[in-house]
Amino acid sequence: MREAPGGVSPVPREARPYQGQRAGLVTRTLAGTVDILVVAAALAIGYAGWIGLRFVLDPRGFDFTGLRPLPGVTWALVLLVVYLTAAWSVTGRTYGGHVMGLRLVDRRGRHPGLLTSSARAVLCALFPIGLVWCVVGPARRSLQDLLLRTVVIYDWLPEAEDGGPPSPQDTTGDAGRFTPGG
């Protein structure tokens, strides 16, 4: 388990055994839900801002029209991909991952690069059901993880100094701990 720079882990004692282990379906689903809510909120705020801007610029010609489904879904998917890519490539975790104490790492145990993050974001946005494979498949890896060789782990610490994950430990069984490259 990774510890704070002073050698004392701020992680609660009951959660320490799980640090560095691969996260399961429930936690990741909750984190994804939070991320969707974040994107939805951002989309709503953005749409409200767009409406307000149109009203300010042309009050007489302002015509309130509801968000049409296809552009709305498209914008939502685009926003989701951008959000996931930025979050994973910069910190390794989205806001949902932060809430649930999850972090995405690549096979070397570091933050995934921009390309990997963007590819994973697209896959997650277009095929979210691939997350279920972390229950069916081995080692709690979704289809996106299998394709891009990434892993989602429990990591309650705010941020690793070196951008890396918790210290690697042995992997045994489907719910085993994360090991770089494994």
Add this chain to the structure above:
Amino acid sequence: MDSSSWLRDRPAADRNHDLVVALDIAVEAARTALEAAALVARGAGAVGRPLLRVALRPPMLAPPYRPETWLRSLARQGGRRREEALRSLSGLLDALVPIVAQEVLSRVDLTETVRRYVDLDKVVADVDLDAAVARVDIDAIARQLDLNAVIERLDLNRIVRERVDLDGLVATVDLDAAAARIDIDAVLARIDLVGIAEDVIDQLDLPEIIRDSTGSMASDTLREVRMQGISGDEAVTRAIDRLRLRRSRRPTPSAVASPSPDGLPRQPDPLTPRES
């Protein structure tokens, strides 16, 4: 009965007493005779001394023929004989005395005799022990001592505890000066302060204390949500594992259809717990 047998038959004490009486009589008789002889000699000397002088040195004779000369020669010869006799006696004593002394001392308990008849305290009191000790080379004696063995036999802790005024001794020590000479940095360098601090913090569960003192309801809720999520993951994993285990142990159709020895199909035992 003759005199000798009579003497033998008498008790020894009586015989000794008689001998002492006879000895006393002889001594007294001899003393009286000597006094009488001395008295006669003094009287005769006063009368006969001039006559003796003339007799020894007659004027008509030459000195070599005088009786005095002859007597002096005779005295010299007697003196030589006496000296020879003394030398012979001395040699004889040199040979006999050691033998006699050895025989005597071998028959005498000299230690007991000295202890009984000699006042050793008085003898020692007359000895100048200071002068005797001053002549002793104490350094040479000390060099031959095994002081380590002596010290090992001593209970130094008890001696110091009972005989040394430690409080008074410590009161004379300038502890501040001693402490000022201590290299505290070197002492601290030998101590794993970080390890000790980590152990203490781990025992105290400092993160828990910090969370309790500064944490908000949101952090507690967040921790609860995360733990619930982990529990959910574990529950799902266990459920999937049980499902896999059940499927892997599901009996084959041939086994289910195989008849029992009595020819009837097998039924599950209700008392046997199902695999879960």
